[in-house]
Structure formats: structure tokens, C-alpha cells
Amino acid sequence: LGPTICVGEILVEIVATTVGDGFTEAQPLVGPYPSGAPAIFIDQCGRIGGAAAMIGAVGDDDFGRANLDRLRRDGVDVSGVAVDPDWPTGSAFVRYRADASRDFVYNIATSAAARFGWTEAVAAVAGRAGHLHVMGSALSMPGAWPVIEKALVSVRLRGGTLSLDPNLRKELKYDTETETRFDRLVGQADLLLPSGEELERAAGVEGEAAAVARLFERGAKEIVLKRGAEGATCFQPDGTRTDAPAFAVKELDPTGAGDCFGGAYVACRRLGMTVEEALTYGCAAGARNVTVRGPMEGAGTRAELDAFIRNTARRG
Numbered sequence: 501l502g503p504t505i506c507v508g509e510i511l512v513e514i515v516a517t518t519v520g521d522g523f524t525e526a527q528p529l530v531g532p533y534p535s536g537a538p539a540i541f542i543d544q545c546g547r548i549g550g551a552a553a554m555i556g557a558v559g560d561d562d563f564g565r566a567n568l569d570r571l572r573r574d575g576v577d578v579s580g581v582a583v584d585p586d587w588p589t590g591s592a593f594v595r596y597r598a599d600a601s602r603d604f605v606y607n608i609a610t611s612a613a614a615r616f617g618w619t620e621a622v623a624a625v626a627g628r629a630g631h632l633h634v635m636g637s638a639l640s641m642p643g644a645w646p647v648i649e650k651a652l653v654s655v656r657l658r659g660g661t662l663s664l665d666p667n668l669r670k671e672l673k674y675d676t677e678t679e680t681r682f683d684r685l686v687g688q689a690d691l692l693l694p695s696g697e698e699l700e701r702a703a704g705v706e707g708e709a710a711a712v713a714r715l716f717e718r719g720a721k722e723i724v725l726k727r728g729a730e731g732a733t734c735f736q737p738d739g740t741r742t743d744a745p746a747f748a749v750k751e752l753d754p755t756g757a758g759d760c761f762g763g764a765y766v767a768c769r770r771l772g773m774t775v776e777e778a779l780t781y782g783c784a785a786g787a788r789n790v791t792v793r794g795p796m797e798g799a800g801t802r803a804e805l806d807a808f809i810r811n812t813a814r815r816g
């Protein structure tokens with residue numbers, strides 16, 4: 501049916517190597533690393549061998565080139581990525597706190613990442629696509645929404661499908677309009693990939709079972725709940741529940757785990773794998789990625805993930 505496409509922010513990420521409260525003091529930083537949740541998702545999708553294309557924008561600078569080089573290397577079609585002559589590539593700074601939570605400083609609103617639009621090149625990519633994946637973070641980019649709406653129409657016309665990772669970030673602004681857009685996508689998504697409290701937030705009801713039931717009432721066909729070091733669970737409307745334990749790894753940098761999980765899961769399902777197989781690859785992609793510093797540095801090819809699965813014990 502055509503490639504999986506993802507619309508949204510492409511960034512570089514600069515990561516603090518020390519743990520602490522926010523960015524008010526000088527500290528060692530590493531990067532830039534190619535990043536942006538949608539870019540991480542699509543890179544993992546391409547790496548595993550699923551046809552993949554990205555829609556978004558970078559600046560005409562080294563940060564932009566680093567991203568384009570990475571995506572191309574990993575088999576992602578970047579013909580729908582604009583190179584903006586006027587605005588720099590978006591960036592994100594990340595620092596971890598002792599309780600494992602993260603602080604982000606984003607430079608997105610005043611960057612190319614938030615400013616792309618519907619062009620002939622984008623229409624051509626969307627016109628070939630069989631699946632659209634949306635990250636909640638992209639909904640707060642002013643330029644992204646019209647592109648997401650049009651891309652969804654294009655994908656649906658071809659009988660394609662939609663997945664949504666709520667991916668809510670406390671640092672990004674979610675006004676009433678964004679909430680409305682988010683809710684519309686929740687109601688249209690075939691596959692939902694929430695993590696933690698995003699399940700209840702997307703459903704608008706409390707309790708895991710009630711939230712899952714509500715999302716099925718709204719039309720979802722598959723819900724995959726990501727549980728970090730506890731693994732992941734897939735719920736299906738017929739009541740089937742498939743639990744996948746996490747792989748036992750030492751976490752060095754958690755950023756990007758959920759995006760890698762999603763990219764692998766969606767690619768595997770679209771390649772015709774069962775829920776169980778796709779969960780195994782998703783958990784492997786997430787776990788492998790947290791062992792390496794940088795948001796997508798640990799994304800794996802099919803062969804790398806097969807080796808990881810063979811050589812890594814599972815928890816629980």
C-alpha cells in the first residue's frame with residue numbers, strides 16, 4: 501500500500517552528561533544528535549526495513565545536513581523534507597534529574613522544524629503513502645496541522661491507516677485548539693501507542709481497563725501501551741491482551757525509546773508480522789536504544805535487532 505510516513509519536527513538534540521536540576525548551571529553537553537520524535541520514529545522504521553518517508557523541514561545548516569544524512573543512510577525517503585533558507589534547524593537540550601525525569605529546552609517555534617507546509621513534494625510523498633504516523637508533539641507546531649490533515653486524507657483515499665503516539669511534553673504548549681486536534685486524531689487512529697498516563701489522557705477516563713474500552717468504542721483497532729522497563733502490552737478489541745516483557749539492559753539514556761519502539765512496531769505490523777512478533781521487535785528497539793547515548797543512536801536494523809533479541813535476557 502505504500503510507505504509509512506511521519507509528519508513533524510526534525511531536531512538536533514544536545515544532551516547533558518551530568519544529572520541535575522534544569523539548565524541554569526554550566527555542564528558538559530554532548531551532541532548534536534539527529535532527533536525529533538517523528539524523525540526517530542521514521543528512522544527506526546527505515547532501519548528495520550519498512551518503506552518509510554519523512555515530512556518536515558530542516559534549516560540550510562549542518563544540523564539539517566546531519567539529519568538528512570542520517571535519514572537517507574537508514575533508507576528513509578526525505579523528498580518531503582524541505583530545506584528552509586531562512587530559519588535554522590530546530591534543537592532540543594535535554595538534562596536528566598536524579599528521579600530519572602527529564603528537562604527539555606526546545607528551540608522549535610523559531611526554527612524550520614515548525615514552519616513547513618504542504619508543497620508539491622509533500623503531496624507526492626503523501627500520495628504514495630499507505631500509513632500515517634503522528635506524534636502528539638507535532639500537534640503544537642503551527643505548520644504541521646494542515647499538513648497532517650491533508651496527508652491523512654491522502655492516506656485514507658488509498659485505504660491506508662493511521663497511528664498516533666500521544667507523546668505529550670510538558671514543555672510544549674497545548675492550547676484548546678491543540679487539544680481539539682489531538683482528540684480528533686484519537687478518534688481516527690487505528691493504532692494508538694501511548695506510554696504511562698497518556699493512555700488515560702487520550703481516553704479522557706481514569707483506569708487502564710476503562711481507558712482501553714473507551715478507545716475501542718471510539719474506533720481504535722489496536723492499543724499498545726508502552727511501560728518502559730516493564731515492557732509493553734497490546735490490547736485488541738476482541739479482548740485479546742498480549743504482554744511483552746522488557747529486555748534486561750542497563751539504561752544509559754532513555755530518550756527515544758518510545759519512538760524507536762513505535763517505529764519498529766508499526767514497520768513490523770505493516771510487514772505482516774503478528775502482534776507478538778512486532779512487540780518483540782518494538783521492545784528490542786526501545787531497549788537497544790536506551791543503552792546508547794543519543795536519541796536515535798541505538799536504533800537497530802533487522803539484523804542488529806535479531807542479534808540483540810538472541811543475546812539479551814528478558815525481565816520477569
Ligand code: ADP
Pocket residue numbers: 694695725726727728729730731732745746747748749750751754756757758759761782783784785786787790
Ligand atoms: P516512551 O519513551 O514513549 O515513554 P517507554 O519508556 O515505555 O516509552 O519505552 C518504550 C519501550 O522501550 C518499552 O516498552 C520497553 O520495551 C523499552 N524500554 C524503555 N526503557 C527500557 C529499559 N530501561 N529497559 C528495557 N527496555 C526499555
